[in-house]
Amino acid sequence: MSTELALLSAVELLRRYADRSLSPIEVVDAVLDRIxxxxxxxxAFCLVDAESARASARASEARWRSxxxxxxxxxxxxxxxxxxxxxxxxxxxGSKTIPVEGPWTEDSPLVAHLRAHGAVFLGKTTQxxxxxxxxxxxxxxxxxxxxxxxERTPGGSSGGAGVAAATGMGALHAGGDGGGSxxxxxxxxxxxxxxxxxxxxxxxxxxxxxxxxxxxxxxRTVADAALMLTVMAEPDSRDWLSLPPDRRDYRQRLEDGLxxxxxxxxxxxxxxxxxxxxxxxxxxxxxxxxxxxxxxxxADPGIDDPQPAFQVYYFVRFxxxxxxxxxxxxxxxxPGIPEMAEIGARYTAIEVLDAEAQRDELxxxxxxxxxxxxxxxxxxxxxxxxxxxxxYPVGQGYKRWLDWSPxxxxxxxxxxxxxxxxxxxxxxxxxxxxxxxxxxxxxxxxLRASRAFERACPxxxxxx
Numbered sequence: 242m243s244t245e246l247a248l249l250s251a252v253e254l255l256r257r258y259a260d261r262s263l264s265p266i267e268v269v270d271a272v273l274d275r276i277x278x279x280x281x282x283x284x285a286f287c288l289v290d291a292e293s294a295r296a297s298a299r300a301s302e303a304r305w306r307s308x309x310x311x312x313x314x315x316x317x318x319x320x321x322x323x324x325x326x327x328x329x330x331x332x333x334x335g336s337k338t339i340p341v342e343g344p345w346t347e348d349s350p351l352v353a354h355l356r357a358h359g360a361v362f363l364g365k366t367t368q369x370x371x372x373x374x375x376x377x378x379x380x381x382x383x384x385x386x387x388x389x390x391x392e393r394t395p396g397g398s399s400g401g402a403g404v405a406a407a408t409g410m411g412a413l414h415a416g417g418d419g420g421g422s423x424x425x426x427x428x429x430x431x432x433x434x435x436x437x438x439x440x441x442x443x444x445x446x447x448x449x450x451x452x453x454x455x456x457x458x459x460x461r462t463v464a465d466a467a468l469m470l471t472v473m474a475e476p477d478s479r480d481w482l483s484l485p486p487d488r489r490d491y492r493q494r495l496e497d498g499l500x501x502x503x504x505x506x507x508x509x510x511x512x513x514x515x516x517x518x519x520x521x522x523x524x525x526x527x528x529x530x531x532x533x534x535x536x537x538x539x540a541d542p543g544i545d546d547p548q549p550a551f552q553v554y555y556f557v558r559f560x561x562x563x564x565x566x567x568x569x570x571x572x573x574x575x576p577g578i579p580e581m582a583e584i585g586a587r588y589t590a591i592e593v594l595d596a597e598a599q600r601d602e603l604x605x606x607x608x609x610x611x612x613x614x615x616x617x618x619x620x621x622x623x624x625x626x627x628x629x630x631x632x633y634p635v636g637q638g639y640k641r642w643l644d645w646s647p648x649x650x651x652x653x654x655x656x657x658x659x660x661x662x663x664x665x666x667x668x669x670x671x672x673x674x675x676x677x678x679x680x681x682x683x684x685x686x687x688l689r690a691s692r693a694f695e696r697a698c699p700x701x702x703x704x705x
Contacts, residue, residue, distance in 0.1 A: 244705045246271035247409035251317045251465040254412060258305045258316055265305065265316030269298040269361055272318040276363065276410045283395075284385045285404035287323055288330055289364040294318070297361040304359070312358025313472050318411040319360040322399050323368050325349040325415060325456070326446070328356075335370040335379030337573040338566055350443035350477035351415055351456055358472045363411050366401030370575040371449065372417065373559065374632055375425045375642035375649075377401060380575055384630045387429060388703045389671055393626040396429035398422035402459045403430035407703055412460065413469045417444075419454040420555065421649025424676065427459055427661035429626040431672030433691065433700065434459045435466050437684045439656035442473045443480035450558040452482065453653035461702060463692040466660075467491040470684065484682070491688055499693045500534035505614040511541040513647035515623040522673045523620045526664035529697050530618065530690070542610040542617065544651070547603050548643055551650045553596035555643075556585030577632065600654045607655045611680040616690055619648050621661045621674035648676055658684040660691050663700045 246268050249257075257263035273291050280286050301316035310316075326332050326349040333339045348356060356362070370379045377385035377400025385400045387393040388407045395404045399416035403426030406414045416423040418436040427434025435457045442456040458469035468491075476486035506527045508520060515523075531537040563571055563582035571579060611617065624645055627634035632642055639645050652659040659678045666672055677694075679687040 243271040243274050244409065247275045248702065248705065249412070250462045251314060251412040251460070251468055252462070254317055255314070258310070261305070265298040265301040265361065266295070268316070269294050269318055272363065272409065272411055275408065279408050279410060282386065282391060283388060283404050283408065284383060285366055285401040285408070285410055286320070286364045287367045287382045287401065290330065290362070294361050294363050301359055301361060310359060313468060314355060314413065315359025317360055317413055318363055319355055319413040319415070320363050320366045320402060320405050320411045321352055321415050322402050322417055323365040324372055324417050325352050327352050327362065327365065330365060332365070333381060334372065335368045335381055337381050338570040350445055350480060351473040353477070354472050354475045355415070360413065366399070366405055366414065368398045368401060370578060371562065372398035372419060372422055373575065373578055373581065374398065375421055375646050376632055377426070378630055380573065386629050387626050389431065390626070392629060393671065394429065394629045394631070396426035396626065399459060400426045403427055403432055403434070406430065406432040406459045406461055412465060414459040415456065415473070416459045417454060417456050418653065419450050420551070420643070420653050421646045423455070423457050423459060424621055424649050424659060424661035425646060428621040428674035429672060431663045431700065431702065432459055432461055433463055433466055433663065434661045435470065435684070435687065436652070436659050437470060437474070438484065438658045438682050440482055440484040441684055442470070443477035443483040445477065445479040448482070449562065450555055452656070453554070455653070461700065463688060463695050464492065464495060467495055467688050489685065491685055494685065495689055495692050497689050498533060499530055499690060502535045502615045502690070503613070504530055504535045504537050504616045504618060505540040505610070506537060506618045507539070507541045508620070509541070510619060510648065510651065511544060512546040513623055515620050516625070518667055519620055519623060519625065519673050522665040523675045526675050526694070526698065527618050529694055533693055533697060540614070542607055544603055544606050546647070547599065547651050547654055548647065550596040550599035551654060552643060553588055553592055554600065556581045557588055557593055558585070560585030603651065604655045607657060608681070611657070615686060617678040619676045619678065621648060621676040623647060625667045625671040625673060652678055657681050658687045660687050662691050662694055664698065
């Protein structure tokens with residue numbers, strides 16, 4: 242029974258809290274049991290505060306008994322990636338360079354919103370140092386492992402959140418995505434992950450690495466992601482780049498389906514190499530959209546490979562980060578960070594501005610393309626999860642994480658909403674995902690299409 246409770250969706254938990262067939266205390270105890278059993282093997286959490294979680298659950302139960310829940314997620318077990326400030330807990334971002342003493346007195350906007358709506362915070366989930374790569378290991382917290390095969394990586398940088406979501410270590414999980422960091426682990430762990438439009442979820446105090454960084458939900462169901470985004474997207478004036486609040490409830494019209502939508506499918510974006518088994522599974526998933534009533538057309542958006550420009554943008558910002566650290570702190574870093582920083586420091590101002598111009602052209606072309614289509618489908622990852630503890634799969638010609646994630650960072654550059662949707666398994670039982678990309682600010686449409694696919698092809702989680 243404990244396992245069954247831990248794997249219930251947030252939507253189901255709230256229904257059962259309301260009819261009093263289930264207590265937040267029971268659920269949090271079940272989830273904490275899961276964390277105690279699984280976290281030593283998988284390393285999804287870098288901080289667990291069982292005492293605080295149980296106190297929050299008791300307070301939630303009292304509110305439900307009185308018929309006055311605090312908000313939309315009252316009593317739902319929730320985790321926070323270690324990039325978001327959380328009052329009372331250290332936010333170390335996987336780094337030994339950040340003093341643990343704090344003081345830790347403020348919440349990031351999304352944490353404040355979830356807290357105001359009654360979420361029960363379990364702890365902080367793991368990430369690589371400063372979120373710099375697409376896998377999850379760090380000098381301070383070690384290697385995080387994939388729940389489908391602990392010898393494989395869960396991806397990153399929101400790897401701990403992906404593992405926690407897949408295994409029932411909480412129902413709602415806050416992730417961040419500056420180049421694929423929600424979608425990579427969602428794909429490798431077989432859960433749902435949404436990178437909303439840039440600015441949809443207010444993000445403060447840091448947008449490292451800049452205006453490519455999005456915050457969003459990672460969950461086991463689309464409905465839970467829609468619920469979580471509704472809360473996370475509430476306004477916060479501390480983020481001066483956030484979108485004007487639309488006060489949308491993203492659960493509305495979630496079941497409207499695909500009939501009549503114009504959907505483009507690009508197998509490679511015109512330049513990516515995809516493993517044949519992954520390509521086959523994604524192609525089969527794409528057919529589901531046509532069967533559900535969408536008008537499907539194979540079409541590339543006509544963009545050049547943005548990796549060189551993205552690398553300039555990305556590496557320059559890590560050069561700045563390293564420049565702000567003392568020599569002693571730099572010695573504590575994951576070796577990949579100073580390597581990137583050294584390259585980034587050599588770029589000229591003209592090269593940086595050229596990269597910005599290439600970003601502008603990419604965004605223009607993608608906006609024009611999604612003026613002709615409602616949505617774009619692509620593979621999410623061109624490969625399945627590889628060995629844990631490695632930045633890239635050995636022997637395949639890769640040198641950095643950017644080489645093996647060609648479908649993620651283009652849409653950080655363009656700031657469009659994009660979701661990773663589980664769509665099958667390889668012969669060795671590793672998850673594969675497709676990506677649904679929408680026009681800027683149409684997060685609702687991406688969620689709606691994701692739900693239509695989930696309804697046709699329900700998501701499978703690892704064996705309990």
